[in-house]
Each structure stands twice: as C-alpha cells, then as structure tokens.
Amino acid sequence: MSTETADTSKTARLTVVRQSKDDLGQREIFMALDGKDLAILRHEEGVTTDVAPGRHRLRAHNTLFWKILEFELEAGAHARFHVANRAGWGTYSLIGWLGAGLIYLTFERDDARGTGG
Numbered sequence: 001m002s003t004e005t006a007d008t009s010k011t012a013r014l015t016v017v018r019q020s021k022d023d024l025g026q027r028e029i030f031m032a033l034d035g036k037d038l039a040i041l042r043h044e045e046g047v048t049t050d051v052a053p054g055r056h057r058l059r060a061h062n063t064l065f066w067k068i069l070e071f072e073l074e075a076g077a078h079a080r081f082h083v084a085n086r087a088g089w090g091t092y093s094l095i096g097w098l099g100a101g102l103i104y105l106t107f108e109r110d111d112a113r114g115t116g117g
Contacts, residue, residue, distance in 0.1 A: 012053050012073035016060075017046035020084040020106075027103055029083045032059040041083060053077070065105040080110040 016031055018041040025043035032038055034057055039047040053075040059068045060083050073079055085103045
C-alpha cells in the first residue's frame, strides 16, 4: 500500500513495516493512524503513506495486545516504525498444551536510521 504526493514541502511520510526475523508470522497486525484504519499487516508486509505535518497517533493491535505511539513530524520528514508478533514467556508451552498461545506485540519507532522527525 502506498500513497504518493508530489510536494514533499507540505507533507511528511510514514512507513510501518512488519519484517522482523523474530516475528512468528502468525496473526495480522491492524494499524490505525489518527483514529482511521491504515493497514492490516501480515508477515513481511509494510505500508507507506504521506501525512500532514504535525502530531499523530499511531495504533497497532493483534486482537490480543494494543499499543499506541504518539509522534510529531515536520514537513519533509519520514518516520519509520516496526511492528512484530513475537513469542513471549509461556507461548510455546501453551501452544503445545492448548494448541494456542499468547503472541506478544512489539511496536517501536526506528530512530536508528535517522527518521528526520
């Protein structure tokens, strides 16, 4: 999914990826930006969209766990976030015993690549 806008002096860009090698590859992750649905990410997928500069609220959930990150972007900035469904304490034991286990959600901003915002 991608939305393109020609004038980057009036917009900012947001990218959310689900590409961690530690991701279990199970359950979708539902993304919403400022209260509006953004994407449903499956393993190894991502979404990029242009957004208005300013303060934003990005929500992720896998129907078991919900997380919200608030951030601010300047015009021309590009913020990158990583989401993943990961195993936690007891996940594999519960899967073996019940056939299902807790899948924990990790959701963080990627500041290591110089997000510019």
